[in-house]
Ligand SMILES: [Zn+2]
């Protein structure tokens with residue numbers, strides 16, 4: 483079982499970036515939103531805080547989605563391709579209060595490349611542990627959000643509390659209409 487904190491954090495960050503598309507609280511909605519995402523997930527290293535950087539992180543969103551939503555064999559191919567495309571040099575890093583953990587690129591590499599490579603490293607962990615099934619698509623009818631289920635009993639079905647609540651309200655209304 484994979485359990486490294488950096489794996490979980492990289493996956494959660496990538497899921498939030500992918501699921502933010504079309505949401506009001508998109509972490510890629512503005513330079514400030516990306517800045518908040520960077521802080522929230524305790525990123526370190528280069529962060530330009532420019533519209534160009536924001537645009538290039540946005541441009542990786544489709545690749546992040548493919549990494550997170552492909553079946554295991556296809557995902558392995560995408561992982562290899564992503565690591566090779568950004569010239570990843572996996573290495574151990576230790577900084578601030580964080581003990582030795584994996585980095586895929588030097589700290590001065592562009593943020594979108596580091597996000598892509600760190601997502602690929604995290605997927606490497608999931609693939610090796612044969613735990614790709616921890617990732618799925620939201621069970622709400624009209625949502626294609628990614629669900630990362632790390633719960634012991636694999637009970638998570640929705641991408642967000644918004645979807646959980648929406649589906650609960652719809653089910654309640656359906657029951658009311660029938661009675
Ligand atoms: Zn680090």
Ligand SMILES: [Zn+2]
Nearest residue numbers: 620625641645
């Ligand atoms: Zn959803």
